[in-house]
Structures are given as structure tokens and as C-alpha cells.
Amino acid sequence: MDILATPGDGARIRLAAEADLPAIEEIYAFYVERSTCTFATTVPTAAERRAWLLAHGPCHPVTVAVDEDGTVVGWGALSAWNPREAYARSVEDSVYVREGRHRRGLGRRLLADLARRAEELGHRAIIAQIAGDQAPSVALHRALGFEEVGRLRDVGYKLERWLDVILMQRLLRRPGGPAGGA
Numbered sequence: 001m002d003i004l005a006t007p008g009d010g011a012r013i014r015l016a017a018e019a020d021l022p023a024i025e026e027i028y029a030f031y032v033e034r035s036t037c038t039f040a041t042t043v044p045t046a047a048e049r050r051a052w053l054l055a056h057g058p059c060h061p062v063t064v065a066v067d068e069d070g071t072v073v074g075w076g077a078l079s080a081w082n083p084r085e086a087y088a089r090s091v092e093d094s095v096y097v098r099e100g101r102h103r104r105g106l107g108r109r110l111l112a113d114l115a116r117r118a119e120e121l122g123h124r125a126i127i128a129q130i131a132g133d134q135a136p137s138v139a140l141h142r143a144l145g146f147e148e149v150g151r152l153r154d155v156g157y158k159l160e161r162w163l164d165v166i167l168m169q170r171l172l173r174r175p176g177g178p179a180g181g182a
Helices: 018-034 046-056 106-118 133-142
Strands: 013-016 064-068 072-078 090-097 123-132 147-158 161-171
Touching: 013 106, 018 046, 018 064, 018 072, 018 090, 046 072, 064 106, 072 106, 072 161, 090 106, 106 123, 106 133, 123 133, 133 147
Parallel strands: 090 123
Antiparallel strands: 013 064, 064 072, 072 090, 123 161, 147 161
């Protein structure tokens, strides 16, 4: 089951299973339909979400935060940053917390858990693409050692407005060297 962390409100973080997909999709659908947290504008089908989970594999884990009664209250994922081979050790993070469960440390613990997993898997960099109007997500990433490395102006259009994308990055320790070292 790989339970690795207990967030502040008693939820546990573990690797996601296929049985978690309906809850993952329910959480994600909220943001697709009402937020700029994702630039998706249509909710994936069950088959698309299943294929997404299966495509992640051991080097790109998907995790869930589960509360005491078994409810999935958040999820995170490490995804390939780019399909070209030289990017194999750079990953993109995704973190989503169930509406109504914010400000309890879930997002922070999900992201910290992903960073730990990324380092253990030998990844070098975690990249976040964050909508310019998502100050809480920027603050979360900054608190966990990410730095802003770029901004793409007006590249997304959602909810009747153009949006910037802030690029943030966290370098992980290289095998045999310090974080950010040569």
C-alpha cells in the first residue's frame, strides 16, 4: 500500500490505485469546470483517466491523500516533463486538494511527498506550470524550495480571460552531489 505520510488533518498519503480513479476524477473535475488550476476545459472520460494512471508507471508515481474514513481528499502526480529522452530525469508535478479541504496542510504534504519520491527515483528537476492568477499555488511551491524561472504571457484562455503561466523549478540532489551542485 506504500503509506508514507500523515497530513495534519489525519489523512495518509499512499500510491494511487485504480479504485481511486473516480475520486481523483471528482476532485479534478471541480477544477476543470471552475478554476484556472488546470488549463483543461473538459473532464477526461473514465477510460482516459485509467490510461493516464497506467501510463505513469514507477518512475512517475500518482499518490492520494486518504482521510480516516477512506475518502480521497487530494492527489498528486509526477509526470514526464517532455517525451524526448534527454528530459527523462525532469518531471512535472500536479497537486489537487478536494474543495473544502484547503488550508489544512494537504497540498504541502502531497507536494513534499512527491519531491521526496522524485529524489529517491533519481530525478534531477521538478517543474511546475502554474496559472498566473494562482497565488496560493505559487506560494506553496515557493515554500517547498521552487523558484520562478520564467513566465509565458497570455498563453492560456479559460473562463473568459487570457492567462499567463508561471514556470517554477526545484532542482534535486544529483547522485553524489548537493542539490543544485555541479
